[in-house]
Every structure is written in structure tokens, then in C-alpha cells.
Amino acid sequence: MAVKDISKEIQQKVEQARASKTPLNISGGNSKRFYGREPVGEVLDVSEHKGVINYEPTELVITARAGTSLIEVEQVLAAENQMLAFEPPAFGKSATIGGTIACNFSGPRRAFSGAARDYVLGSSIINGKAEQLHFGGEVMKNVAGYDVSRLMCGAMGTLGVLLAVSIKVLPKPEVETTLVYEMSSERSLKKVHQLARQSLPVSATCFDDSTLTIRLSGTEGAVKSAHQLLGGDISSSGLDYWKQLKEHELSYFNGDNDLWRLSLASNTPILNLEGKYLYEWNGAQRWLISEDNDEKIRKEVAQHAGHAVCFRQHGKHEDVFQPLETDLLEIHRQLKIAFDPDSIFNPGRMYAEI
């Protein structure tokens, strides 16, 4: 497996960019180029900075350079019967672990096991002053200093270049079963909330069209007894369904309209927006394919205290993420200055102001 440390070269390039005030477009596998606002600046390729630095199965932690392929990380873990518990989507074979963390992408297990940010234990970064810094570590509990490693999750490279990340990993479940139920979206939401209040080995739920799909994960006995309790038919597509769901390969995701990701309290009622829906995470993540305009979508979602991301755009959108209110935007601006005073990292990739 490929191993290479080019942190010094990356650092030099950041130093040069800083001196010449050249914006940098940080790029790993380039699989998430579609996500966020339009990348600008000179490409800073970090894909050659790769390799698993340390993996200790009994310590439940893996440390890998940011350019390490996500598939490789998952293979290394699978060989020890372990996994990334946040089940990240890759959106392409070239996806890297760095890009995954920078986007905080998490899959179907998220509502039950946590997001990428929940599993990050430590990071090495280069800040806007071209300094190589290290935060957190490889231990489960660490409250020394501010939690910079989690702050990097979802910051889309706007605060620094990720060089390496340490991630908590978990054992793979012994057994998994996928169950399907024919029912309406209202009844599905009701059912998943009822299940969530019980001690059950549910690890994913999805409602698409008129089918509720539920995954059970755990010991053989636990999955068997939960299936007896819940009833339902075993899905013919089995576990492939969840892979297709997270990679947006289900037929739902086909088409030429904008794909919106709506993040809401799980018990938010059916929204008053036209379009095709797919519900994940017990209703806390809803995909919407709609012809409604941005303003209408954001307004409806904001009314329910949620936020909307234009996940895949087919038209032009000024904002991809839900605009921040003034005081929060100011904190974002100040944090950007704290990490990247010359604004060289992915400027405008997340919000125009940072």
C-alpha cells in the first residue's frame, strides 16, 4: 500500500502562497468537487500525502495521512473486522480520508452511531501561517486545549490543510439484516420514532417512495430477537441497499433537478414543499428533489429550525449552505482570521465571507 510523506512540500507551497497572497484550492481525490461553492485558486494537491501511519485494532484507533484513499482505510479496518462507524459515503473511488473529514460526510448509521466529527480524535494540520500543528491524539478522552480536530470536520479546508487524522474505529457487527415494510411516509416517521425509544439494535432507517427499510446490526441473538419483535420481510437487495443509498446510487437520486439535503429535528412533520423526498436518520436527514426556488426551501426549513444544503446543483446558486445569522457569521469570520489570516485556504468554498 502506498505510503508517502510530502508534508514538507505542502508546507512550502502554503508558505509561497502566503507570501504571494495566492488562494489555494485544496484537493485530495477531487471526488467532492461538486459539493459546496465553486472552488477558486491554485490547486494544492494533497493526494500524494498518503498512507496509514498507525493502526491499533485493540486501541480502536487508526491514524492516516489525509491523502489516503478512503477505500484503503476501509480495507485495512475490514481485515481486522473493524469499520468506520460513521459509514461515510465516498462519491467516487478516488475519495480520500482527508476529504471525508473536511466535509464531515456520514452515512446511514449516523443517527445511531454518530457523525465523522464524533469519531475524530486528533489531527495534524498546516494553518495559514504555514505552521504544522498537532491537536488531540490517539486516545479516546482528551480535553487538553480547544477541540481543533473536530472544528476541522466540515470546515471544508477553510481553516487549514489537513495532513493526518486519528479516528476512533469500532468492531463490525456480527450480523446485519435488512427489513422492509410497505407504508406511508407519515406512518414510517411514526414507526421509526417509536422504535428509537426502545433498546433495539437498529442501525439505519430509510423511507423511499412507499417503502420503509430498516437495518438491524448486532449479535446473532440480538438481531434475531429484534426481527421476531418487529416482523417485516427480509429485503431482497439486502445490505447492498445501504451502500447504494449512501453513494446516491438508488434510482431516487437520478435526474436533472437540484438535490437538497435538509437537516431537521427528526420529529419535524412532513414539510410543505413540492418534490420527491427520501428520509434517512429517523427523519433527521431528508433528501429533496424539487423545482422550488432556494428562498422558499430555506424559509420552510428555517421555520422548523432546520437548515438546507443544495447538495448537488444543476443550476446556479449563490449560497449552497444555509446563510448564517449575523452574530454567528462574525464568529466564523474571526475564526477564519485566527487560522488563516491571509485567507488563502479555499476562500468562498463554504460561504462567500470566509
Place this chain on the structure above:
Amino acid sequence: MSSHCEHEHTFNTNRDALISALRQVLPDDSLLYEKEDLRPYECDGLSAYRQLPMVVAIPTTVAQVQEIMRICYHLEVPVVARGAGTGLSGGALPHEQGVLLSLARFNAIINVDTENRTAVVQPGVRNLAISEAAARHKLYYAPDPSSQIACSIGGNVAENSGGVHCLKYGLTVHNILKLKVVTVEGKLITIGSNALDAPGYDLLALMTGSEGMLGVIVEVTVKLLPLPERTQVILAAFDDVVKAGTAVGNIIAAGIIPAGLEMMDRLAIEAAEDFVHAGYPLDAQAILLCELDGTHAEVSEYVLQVRDILLNSGATEVRTAKDEQERLLFWKGRKAAFPAVGRISPDYYCMDGTIPRKRLPEVLQTIAELSKEYDLRVANVFHAGDGNLHPLILYDANKPGELERTEEFGGKILESCVAVGGTITGEHGVGMEKINQMCVQFKSQELIQFHAIKNAFDAKGLLNPGKAVPTLHRCAEFGAMHIHHGEMPFPDIERF
């Protein structure tokens, strides 16, 4: 050194002006400034550090907190927020020139949402009170620091508190959704949301564990979990602590994540047994407590597997609690370990390092050697599953010089944790106590980055000044005797 990053922490507060301004916004019973009234606030759970504040403000409304912050911002007065005052690192140690802001009266549970499985609570609500309120819905709040009967949720967020169930259920940061925070300027902001994520940077993670340095928490939305169908505890005895440590690794290697996995060494076992009569084996060098929870079926399967693993790892005895009463008794000894040690020594000092678990034998060896060197006994209590070590150093504060010796010994233990790739604090926070050891764990550029973050929220440096992140000057003084990762620390600044 970057000039905007350093605050000298010297303030010159006009006491009369401060009191008269605060009296405009607070009723008489919410403001204390006579010396005898200030006394109860002079320390938190780390009583070795004491300092009287200039005034104590005990507001009852968020609007009052905002007013207090506006006044202090305008007058440039430092503010130290305080919850239940149970913290163990001096994070709520008052500032002599400042306001001690007590959130104790914010003690209402605003709502429990059973469908979304969340609770909205004020910061002064006790940790255990949340689970008690949720219990009738068969829900609970997972993080359970050992002080949970007294500690408040606001303090838990400020410290990113853990507990005995972290390995499976995470820390505070994994179990909260939303915060309402009053900024240093007195603005009320909302961080996070009722959804599983929020737009923008992960300020929720940044705020959690920030030790009162970035804002004042005035409301917390926590996640609730369904109570497990069944919980079971296994007690295993070992004639060697190293074997107990290996057993922990073997359980995890088998693909089992216990709800709790605790280790105690001989001195801790003796003290606990003497105190609560939990039935611990007194001839053991170490015991492990392994809690398994989940559905009936999976707990049954795991109990059998874990018993086998423990026996194969060299346990001299393995007992499964025969009923709920015995399960609670097994835990009682562990939960009472600190006060139990308090009975066999006039004073004890609790350390909080975390290490990669496989380095346990060498760290325990180092602690044993230091114990001889400093001539002070140590009882070890260990969150074995997640590598969080709580050595308790036994000392007598009335013997001249013994506290100083104890602190030096403690500092050395933390430095040995850093040396094996661990950290100086797993769950108690840096506060005032471990400020010097921060210089060992972080290099100067990293500390400057922390100061820059602080500056983004609090440019005047009024919130909890002097805590959590040391100035480079402080590190230079301390660091003169220390080497970081084989390099001389702070080569760029003047030596004293």
C-alpha cells in the same frame, strides 16, 4: 511572539463602580460583595487553590446574565463562570479583580421531548437530575461523571465531562445538540440545532470543553437514549495488573464494546472494600469491572464470551452479579473509590491522564517508581476501556512541603502520560491546575493557535483569564527545565 495572542491577566477593577453598575441590574439577593459572603465561592472541587472574587453575581434570568456581561465588557472586568463548583482542575477558581458568575439558580428542566429524545435544560441542572426526569419515559442522559449527583450540566459542557460509560456512549460532546451562549459582549447566540448538525463550523465542538474561556452557557439541549433492556456486570480478579490490562485488550479484540470497563489496583480495592464492603477479593492485585448492556439476547451472549476471555486472560476469579442488588454493590465500591481513599489518608490528589491502553504497564511502573522517590502512596483507579488513568496520590497537607511534593509528583505522572502518546487530562480539564503541563503537551505555535481562537471570541481576554491555555512566558519559565519531543521548547523566546 504574536502580540494580540497574549494577555497579561492584570486587571485594575474599580470595585465601587462595578458594584454600583451591577446593582442597577440585579436584585440585592443576587449580588454578594462582603468578604464573609464571598468565602463559599473561593474554590471549586480542587480546594488546594483558593482565591476570593471581588463580587459574586447569582442571576436568575438570561437577560441578567447579558446585562452582567455588558457591564463587565464595558468596565473590562474579568468574569469566571461557575456551575456546581465540583470541578477538579480549578477551572472555576475566582479572579480577585473580577466577578464570579454563579449559574446555580438556572436549575430548571425546560422540557423533555420524548419523540425527538432530547431534553432542554438550564446550565445549573444537576447531571443526574436529567436522567431522573427522563426515567419515566424510559430514557436517560448517558455521560455520568462520578460527581453526577452534584455536578451541573453547564459545567459538564464546559469541561466535556466523561464518566464510566464513555467507551460506548461517548463524552459530553457526543451527547449534546444545542447550546445557548451569552458572549463576552452580552449577546445571546444559539450554537448547534435540534437537527443532528448545523450550518457552518462545528462551534458546538469548539465550545464543549472550552472551560468558560469562550462564552457563558445559559441553556443546553441534550440527547437522551432509551434505557437498555438489560445491564449486567462481571467482576474479575487478577494477581497482576498487567494481566488485567491485557484482558481489557482481549475483550475489545473480540469485537465487544462494554458499556463500562473499570480497573482498580490493590490499594484502591482495599480502601473501597473497607469503606462499602462490596465483596471485592482482597488478595487480588487488580480487579476489573466489566458492564455489558443492550437487549436481553446480546447481553446473554456477551456475558458468556467475556467470562471466557477473562479466564483465558489469567483471571483468578470471575463473578457475574447474581441480581441487580449485587450489580449495584459491585459498582458502589468503584464509585466510592475516591472518598474511600479519603478515609485512609488525610488528603488525596486526583490525577487525570489518558494513555494508549497498551502502554499501561510502563506507566504504572513509572508511577510506582515515582511513588518511592517522593515517598507518597498512590492508589490507581482506571477507566480501563478508554485509557483514562486516575492515580490518587495520598498526602497530608498539614505536613510542611507535602502538598508541593505531591503537586510535583502529579506533574511528573502527567508528563509520563504525554511521553507515551497520551494526554495530561482526559476529562477533568486543564483549569489552573495543569496549566504548566500544557507547555509539555503543546509546542509554542499550537499554544499561539489556541490564543488566536480565544481572541476570536474574547479579544479583551475577560472570560476566565489565566486558565486552560498558558502564556508563552509562563511556559518559558516552566519549560526551562523541560524538553518537548526531544526539542528545546520555545527556542524563539528569551529565557529567564
